[in-house]
Amino acid sequence: MSTSMISLHSSTGSLHSLRRLPVAAALVAALWTPIAAFAQTDAYAEINRLLRAGQISEALGKVDQHLAAKPNDPQMRFLKGVVQTESGKTADAVATFTKLTEDYPELPEPYNNLAVLYASQSQFDKARAALEMAIRTxxxxxTAHENLGDVYAKLASQAYSKALQLDAAQTGAAPKLNLIRSLFATGQPAAAAPAPVSVAKAPASAPPANEAPAAAEASKAPAPSAAAEAPKTPAPSTPATATPPVADNASEAVKAAVASWARAWSSKDMQAYLGAYAPEFTPTGGQSRRSWESSRRARIEPRKNIQVSINNLTVKVEGDQASARFHQTYRSDQINVSSRKVLDMVRHGERWLIVRESTGS
Structure with a gap:
């Protein structure tokens, strides 16, 4: 069994920072991103400052003081789990994050941090299950996808090691085991991938989400398999003779497309919102386009009010492709959430449409 260190990315109280934590065994992943972020107040900022300064006991005191007045504040409860982790109170942190998953099953970050804590105790089956829940959410x-890959690799490493213990003459297991060990020893992709490892897929019964804010707003949204199939939005017409604008104009056009997408989401204009996605847009998690559209309707239409704000928008254009990075704040009648977002876009005639959407990048 490999003795190299693993670090899983986990979510911390700092809403915009990532940090690595060492974990026993052989993965590479991610530990600290805050709870894809509720709106911050001075209290959250002060606790994050204390954490960064290593003043753990002071941070815990501030957390407990806040929770005494607002015991159901999910962001502060999440911060408490972070502080407990930092102070080495692993059992307490596990209990805190577990209770958060029970009370707020739509939030992926507590599942992710639970997985990191389980991995630190070499409980990789529990870590896998927690990460699959994060991804279903x-x-x-x-971050959860990367961590899950590392957990799978560790489980594979254990299985290959067991095969060699049972039969030292095994010719197939040794090179695969060495490949995994070299991958985590260097932190770089290996030259060749090991033979595919069959892993359990996440159940399809949980409601997937397009991003953390949408997940947080709709903990009771129907699963894709149970949702009514919504008709696919017709592809926008694209004039074949449209002349591509110069780079500066293209950047402005991408920014305008992002703003239009946010306005359509805020106004619950589903035709315009779904029409902002390119025909070739493929939802993550193996979901079909039709099921994804149905789940988005189920999450957006019931809300009484929605406000999506875009800040710190930066755009990079390369020919007919573009990437828009920004900080997104989502507010509804149920929740107030903030997260980093990346929209990969392509030009369709005179329009820029979304082909890939990711959160926390």
Missing amino acids: NPSYA
Whole structure:
């Protein structure tokens, strides 16, 4: 069994920072991103400052003081789990994050941090199950996908090691085991991939989400398999003779498309919202386009009010492709959430449409 260290990315109280934590065994992943972020107040900022300064006991005191007045604040409860983790109170942190998953099953970050804690105790089956729940909750949660890959690799490493223990003459297991060990020893992709490992897929009964804010707003949204099939939005007409604008104009056009997408979401204009996605847009998590559209309707239409704000928008254009990065704040009658977002877009005639959407990048 490999003795190299693994670090899983986990979500921390700092809403915009990532940090690595060492975990026993052989993965590579991610530990700290805050709860894809509720609106911050001075209290959250002060606790994050204390954490960064290593003043753990002071941070815990501030957390407990806040929770005494607002015991159901999910962001502060999440921060408490972070502080407990930092102070080495693993059992307490597990209990805190577990209770959060019970009370707010639509939030992926507590599942992710639970997985990191389980991995630190070499409980990789529990870590896998927690990460699969995080991904079921938000299929666009890149951190959870990376962590799950690392957990699968560790489980594969254990299985290959067991095969060699049972039969030292095994010719297939040794090179695969060495490949996994070299992958985590260097932190770089290996030259060749090991033979596919069959892993359990996440059940399809949980409601997937397009991103953390949408997941948080709709904990009781129907699963894709049970949702009514919505008709696919027709592809927008694209004039064949449209002349591509110069780069500066293209950047402005992408920004305008992002703003239009946010306005359509805010006004619950489903035709315009779904029409902002290219015909070739493929939802994450293996979901069909039709099921994805149905689940988006189920999450958006019941809300009394929605406000989506875009800040710190930066755009990179390369020919007919573009990437828009920004900080998104989502507010509805049920929740107030903030997260980083990336929209990969392509030009369709004179329009820029979304082909890929990711959160927390």
